[in-house]
Amino acid sequence: MNPTAANSLSSSHHSPNDVARPSVRLKINGSVFEAIPEELLLELLNRTGTKIPQVCYHPQLGSIQTCDTCLVEANGTLVRACATRIESGMEVATNSAGAATAQRAAFDRILPQLGFGRALPFFELHRCFAHLRP
Ligand code: FES
Numbered sequence: 001m002n003p004t005a006a007n008s009l010s011s012s013h014h015s016p017n018d019v020a021r022p023s024v025r026l027k028i029n030g031s032v033f034e035a036i037p038e039e040l041l042l043e044l045l046n047r048t049g050t051k052i053p054q055v056c057y058h059p060q061l062g063s064i065q066t067c068d069t070c071l072v073e074a075n076g077t078l079v080r081a082c083a084t085r086i087e088s089g090m091e092v093a094t095n096s097a098g099a100a101t102a103q104r105a106a107f108d109r110i111l112p113q114l115g116f117g118r119a120l121p122f123f124e125l126h127r128c129f130a131h132l133r134p
Contacts, residue, residue, distance in 0.1 A: 024088035029095055035086045042070055042081040045094065052094050053103055055110065057082040068106035072099045 023034045035044045053069035063082045070081040073093040
């Protein structure tokens with residue numbers, strides 16, 4: 001075995017926490033972020049403080065995918081942020097016209113079932129469900 005390679009493998013200079021984690025870069029609303037490959041897009045959005053509705057998602061339950069309030073555009077296509085894994089170079093828009101329209105339509109579908117009707121403006125609804133975030 002190459003002694004240099006053996007030294008680097010047995011080096012005690014690094015703790016397990018020093019191991020470089022692989023990361024990928026992607027854009028969210030025009031800003032560049034580093035993320036863990038295969039991380040759920042919704043988890044990254046929450047970690048970065050990006051506001052996004054998520055009525056049926058809870059990290060301990062996983063992606064139920066029943067409400068569609070988390071729809072965003074990824075590379076120009078509408079996707080559920082709670083069910084989309086991050087890929088390098090992805091371009092995500094949470095606040096585009098397409099994403100906002102899709103999120104609003106999702107609330108229009110589910111609110112009558114919750115007894116809210118359509119009386120509340122969208123920004124009020126967003127506030128109503130903000131407390132559901134982890
Ligand atoms: S949070 Fe409900 S479908 Fe994604």
